[in-house]
Amino acid sequence: MGMYDRRHDRPHVSFGVIAMLVLIAVAAAIASGADQKVSWRFTDPDDKSPTQDPYDADDNPDGWRNDTNNTGPVTIQPGGCVYFGMTNAEKTGYTKSVWLDLNWFGYNPKDTFKTSSFGYYQGNKVKAHISSVGHNKKIRVSWQNCPAWEYIKLTNVDDMAQTVTIRPILKQTKCTKPSKRTADGSPGPDDTFEILDGTFGVPGQMLTPMRITALEIYPERQAPDPGGAAVMAAPPSSGVWSASFTPIDPLGAVRPGVRFATDGPGLMLEDAYDLHFSMIDGADTRYTLFALDADSGDWTDYIIDLRVTPWYEDFEIYGNAEPLDGSSGWAGWDADPAFGATTSAAESRSPPHSVEIKDNTDLVRSFGDADGGHWRFEAWQYIPSDFATGSSGQFAGSYLNMLNTYEPGQPHDPEHWSVQIQFDPTDGMCKVFHGDGLNTINVPYETDRWVKIQAEINLAEDWTQVFYDDFLVAEYCWIGGVTGDESGGGSGEEGGARAIAIVDLYAQDSTSIYYDDLSLVPVIEVCVADLAEPFGELNFFDVVAFIAAFNAMDPAADLAEPFGAFNFFDVAEYIGLFNAGCP
Numbered sequence: 001m002g003m004y005d006r007r008h009d010r011p012h013v014s015f016g017v018i019a020m021l022v023l024i025a026v027a028a029a030i031a032s033g034a035d036q037k038v039s040w041r042f043t044d045p046d047d048k049s050p051t052q053d054p055y056d057a058d059d060n061p062d063g064w065r066n067d068t069n070n071t072g073p074v075t076i077q078p079g080g081c082v083y084f085g086m087t088n089a090e091k092t093g094y095t096k097s098v099w100l101d102l103n104w105f106g107y108n109p110k111d112t113f114k115t116s117s118f119g120y121y122q123g124n125k126v127k128a129h130i131s132s133v134g135h136n137k138k139i140r141v142s143w144q145n146c147p148a149w150e151y152i153k154l155t156n157v158d159d160m161a162q163t164v165t166i167r168p169i170l171k172q173t174k175c176t177k178p179s180k181r182t183a184d185g186s187p188g189p190d191d192t193f194e195i196l197d198g199t200f201g202v203p204g205q206m207l208t209p210m211r212i213t214a215l216e217i218y219p220e221r222q223a224p225d226p227g228g229a230a231v232m233a234a235p236p237s238s239g240v241w242s243a244s245f246t247p248i249d250p251l252g253a254v255r256p257g258v259r260f261a262t263d264g265p266g267l268m269l270e271d272a273y274d275l276h277f278s279m280i281d282g283a284d285t286r287y288t289l290f291a292l293d294a295d296s297g298d299w300t301d302y303i304i305d306l307r308v309t310p311w312y313e314d315f316e317i318y319g320n321a322e323p324l325d326g327s328s329g330w331a332g333w334d335a336d337p338a339f340g341a342t343t344s345a346a347e348s349r350s351p352p353h354s355v356e357i358k359d360n361t362d363l364v365r366s367f368g369d370a371d372g373g374h375w376r377f378e379a380w381q382y383i384p385s386d387f388a389t390g391s392s393g394q395f396a397g398s399y400l401n402m403l404n405t406y407e408p409g410q411p412h413d414p415e416h417w418s419v420q421i422q423f424d425p426t427d428g429m430c431k432v433f434h435g436d437g438l439n440t441i442n443v444p445y446e447t448d449r450w451v452k453i454q455a456e457i458n459l460a461e462d463w464t465q466v467f468y469d470d471f472l473v474a475e476y477c478w479i480g481g482v483t484g485d486e487s488g489g490g491s492g493e494e495g496g497a498r499a500i501a502i503v504d505l506y507a508q509d510s511t512s513i514y515y516d517d518l519s520l521v522p523v524i525e526v527c528v529a530d531l532a533e534p535f536g537e538l539n540f541f542d543v544v545a546f547i548a549a550f551n552a553m554d555p556a557a558d559l560a561e562p563f564g565a566f567n568f569f570d571v572a573e574y575i576g577l578f579n580a581g582c583p
Contacts, residue, residue: 038066039055039066039084039086040064040065040082041055041083042080042081043083044083045151049064049120050064066564077161079156080155080161081154081155081156082154083152083153083154084152084154086150088148088150094145095145096119096145098142098150113154113157117153118151120147120150121143121148128143129250129298142251210291211268211294212292212293213266213292214292215261215291215292216249216258216289216290217277217287217288218258218288218290220284220287220288222280222283223279224256224258224279225278225279225280230260230277231243231275232273232274233274234262235272235273237265238262238264238271239263239265240264241261241262242261242262243258243260245259250299260275265294266294289301289302311367311518313365313519314516314518315353315516316350320352322343324342325337325340325341329366331364332362332363332364333363333408339360339362339363341356341357342355344356344512346512347384347514349516355515356513356514357506357507357513357515358507358510358511358512361505361507362504362505362506363506367501370500372460373459373460374457374458375520375522376519377402377455378519379400380451380453380516381423381451381513381514382449382515383423383445383451384511384513385448386511387425388425388510389424389425389508390509390510392426396508397422397508398423398505398507398508398513399421399505400423401421401506402419403416403418403502404418404496405496414480414483415483415496416495416496418457418464418481418500419482421453422440423513425510429444430442430443430444430468432466432474434474443468445468451468452467452469452470453466453467453468455467457478457500458478459478462477462478463477464478464481478496503518528559529546530542530582531546532545557570559577560573
């Protein structure tokens, strides 16, 4: 395999600038008293910020702690709470948002934890706007004015104690001037959006029960048609629903939407409803749905993403042993249901189900819009220790494949294969194909535990990297890299395409392998060193912005371990990133 040249022109900092950066940043940090740490506790803060009520093992064991990355399993009783607190520089006319990633929980939090949050602005306690985003694993809280400090509260509303590990991924954003939301998604096939028989758990992943008396929905890109129909049907017990058009969402952002409101008691969690409305210039594929809880007076917003990608599959919406052919984009190879697969409760990484690949299974999932940019594919795999095959050689075992071109019933040429991984029980090896279709790089596969398989796919550069259990096994051209026929040196599209067409799970007469928590998501290229305008260019202004962030103890300057301690290592890390340049 030839060498792949990734050299770029990179800016460099002179020694004098490095020395100045180190001296100014460290000296100013010593003089600064700003505190941007994230703290946590089990007891009510009683209006005391992390700086007012710090933890002390002897004198104040219930105070705010800062060891958010080091805490082992703890038990939260029914009605018990966990609080996360942050301090800021209070600013009027600036917004503040904090993202809490709930991936640290070992279960689905929507059934067990209720979220609430408060900030302290000009000495008064103010509510936050709370959003659920993406499969119940992220919570965003925001304030229209940046508070002096705030906390997020998670309450165990289950009737059983929950054991968790306090390892939150908490992304704190600095106070910023409000800006209009950017458009996302692409036009749909028609000009109408509908939710049919939609319980609130379907479009929005509710975290807690609500009594809904108003819904507002906003397309990301298109405008609703004021001359078109906007109708909502709901149980008569919820009242009479009326529709109107609204130019401003509940967060204050200016964008056209549709409001549905009732004159009655409203919808409960178990109630189904239908709604639809028309748009002027084609349907969107991404929407924001706001729901008003009549009991609390709070709005909660939910993302409705109808795009083919980003894509996530955890098999939780299916029943046990449910056939997948024809469901959610899954199909048998060449649209043949005989090659389909079923869900299974025998093994699962995120309970209750995974997909079982065995016998003659050849299951594919198609992607329609992954045709440019940088992508990350992940799949979690479980191979039982008694895994066996009825074949030998290249036909032994089970395969995970990815193709760059795929049309059911049409010829599948060699250059269409971009990832081909064989799990061969005759020698216990995971074999990643590359080169001429026969070469493989082999590593032992793991049994009786869930293992991550990952492909980093840079379509712009026609390059992919394949990882097994976080180990880089192989890297090669995306087009034709499996077979060696690169159709123009790895940069032409004569036989393949710079696209991700399908993932293919192929049993090939083998016993069961299980897959769970699959995803295909775009990778956003972030240049950590690019902190100031003009963005996309590294210069002296980025250095000045880093110094200011370092002095303010802003998380943007917290680049090296130990995190939370702003010191020389953060400065050294920034210098290295600056010299490395941006992608």
